[in-house]
Amino acid sequence: MAPTTTSSSPSSQLRQLVYYHLDNNLLKNALFLAQRLVAYEPRNAEAAFLLAHCQFQCGYTKASWDTSRLFAVKGSHLGCAYIFAQACLELGRYIDGVQALDKSRPLWQTRNTLNQHSESRRQHLPDAAAVLCLKGKLWKGHKNMDFAVDCWVNSLKLNPFMWDAYTLLVESGAKVNVPAIYRLNPEMVNMLHAQYAANEKVQERPIQSASIPPPPLNQQSMPDPFMSTQKTNGHPNALFEKLNNSKINISTANNIHDDEIVPTPSTVVDEDNMMQNGNGNARYEAPPAPLRKTKSTLDAQQDPTRLKSASTRLKSRLKQPGDESHHEPPPPGPPSKRTISGAVAPSQLSEPVRRTTRSQTSRPPSATSTNKMSSMANSLGLRQERDIKRAKAPAVKPRTATAATVGRAVSGNRMKTAPSAEPSDLESRENRAPSVPSLPAMLEQPPPQQESRVEKDIEALRTLLDLFHRLASAHYSLSHFDCQSAIQVYNSLPSTHRETPYVLSQIARAYNEMSQHAEAEKYFIRVRQAAPSRLEDMEIYSTVLYQLKSEIELAYLAHELVEVERNSPQTWIAIGNSFSLQREHEQALKCFRRATQLDPSFAYGFTLQGHEYIENEEFTKALEAYRCAIAADNRHYNAWYGLGKVYTKLGKYSVAESHYRTAATINPSNAVLTCAIGTVVERTKPLDQALKFYDKACRLAPKNALSRFKKARCLMGLGRPEEALSELEVLKEIAPDEANVWFLSGRLCKMLGRKGEAVRAFTVALNLDPKAAQYIKDAMESLDDEEDIPDADGDEDMD
Known part of the structure; x- marks a missing residue:
């Protein structure tokens, strides 16, 4: 603004x-x-x-x-x-x-x-x-x-x-x-109180100024065509008087008594001014608020001769020829309000008076009409007028007044009848008026207390803080790789927030960190349905599809992301994963390099480059790519894992173990990292130390096939074939189509002397992997050769 x-x-x-x-x-x-x-x-x-x-x-x-x-x-x-x-x-x-x-x-x-x-x-x-x-x-x-x-x-x-x-x-x-x-905290509460206090001060001005609405812009530039353009006693017309807060003249004051006989269509009154200023009610929507008499009218009541001269002048003007088109007298200016004692009331309400064509037949008020007006004011507006004085002029001291005194202080905007009207007409007109509160009654109703509004805002702020607390707790758990806790907190959110793309994407990332790629895919599909143009976390979704070997879905995702935003790193990561799944590593490398060119701080793009270099056995370039990823984000554990993998390939197991442990420090709940530490420990240290890491990896991810397979091999090397075979039975349910599992199971059955089970396991392995037929047939032929059975140290065929 x-x-x-x-x-x-x-x-x-x-x-x-x-x-x-x-x-x-x-x-x-x-x-x-x-x-x-x-x-x-x-x-x-x-x-x-x-x-x-x-x-x-x-x-x-x-x-x-x-x-x-x-x-x-x-x-x-x-x-x-x-x-x-x-x-x-x-x-x-x-x-x-x-x-x-x-x-x-x-x-x-x-x-x-x-x-x-x-x-x-x-x-x-x-x-x-x-x-x-x-x-x-x-x-x-x-x-x-x-x-x-x-x-x-x-x-x-x-x-x-x-x-x-x-x-x-x-x-x-x-x-x-x-x-x-x-x-x-108390600072937030104090800030809300201070803000409402400031708002109250700012809002006081519009509320007061609303009682005196500014005239429309067109009225300032040109007079209202329904208003009289005559000058009275040397003064400008009533519109000019209204704009300049001048006093109305006596002839205008005389018309106040007779203008409310029958409201006519020629009366032009702004609806807002009617509501705020207490003008005559053209549609009889509410009992009219009584007007106070102007100074001119009060003086006229005290001096009948002066009033009569004013009426005579008015009649003579109305009878002038050529004034038929301007038969209405000028509108009154804002009257000077007075209290019962006669003092000027400090009111800001401007009360323009409505005029009708009945002003042509206006007569000077007689004593009888004056008494009727006083009694009428006493019956209609006494209580309401005192309410007005309480709301608008609290400094005025109360005073006991008689009916005659009240008649002097209250006059004007009343539903009047002709002098021949009966009181019953007035009562019936009062009964027909709907019970809608007038402006003074509305002003008397106190606005909602500031304290209650502050309490509502405090409650809303408390609700918002609770929501942010839960979101922040889940994000903290996910950032520290406590994925199960993060999923629980996200699922506890209200459905309006739980079904948003951000929360669904966070849950999918948590499942991906737990290596539950199928569950992660389900949530990413919901993300794509809710927000087809979302780019955030789409590189993780493409990796999930890569792990699931979903070539068609991955290619379709890459195509959709290209249509959404071609120059985004997430798009090029998805394209690169699609090429990598098709064994086109050079094309994948180009895509990953393009992603890091678009965003040099995109650490995941450098990590995927390192993975592709390892596939091409370019270990020097792989080390450089992983180091660039760590420079972009030193907590990117995938890059630390990549460094350890390169050094494992190079045979530097102690250096590889150091990098694996660094990655595990960042993400202690990752089973792959723990299993990688066990792999290098198995090469350099006793098998029982490696078994600890394999066992921990299986506890972290019970459905991780690699950790359980390595644990079974380690148990087999330690001479514990029964325990190893039980691990393989669990592994057969996780990966029933893995030939290595059946081959290792056959070897364990051979060690235990279960030749029938061993033959069956070797046969299944041969059917699953025909390329390894020579190795499997050699193992089957050696079932009767006891010397080929590995000893307790388990050094034979561990690779």
């Missing part, structure tokens, strides 16, 4: 136009107008900030950096420093951005605009929480995670809803006390 300051120069108008186009996402227009603003004010920091902001939003990062640099390095403008730091983050000039934010610290360190944004209000300058979040990103880019963590922690202390700061803090590996962040 544009600033509400009064525009008094072209530059101020341009500022409002720039904010208008920014709020409506018309970036090119905003950029053009910001350039014009800088031409008017080339040395103004605010103009430079607007131009840099528009340039940054349009994607001109270097231009925004150059525009904001002059004021940013001096620390003289917070907006310039913030845009400059954002541009530095994009350009890799991290220290320059940090220095600019430090220079402007006095401008933002005490600034907090939480709960100060709405549909009709905006804060175009950042507060301390936003600046600290950006500063943490700059420190992270500079590889100083300690300072980055401190910035994110302080940002969350000021604004717990700074989700970006929280996710970066958790992904850095820091230990976070989630309940301490997402709890209702």
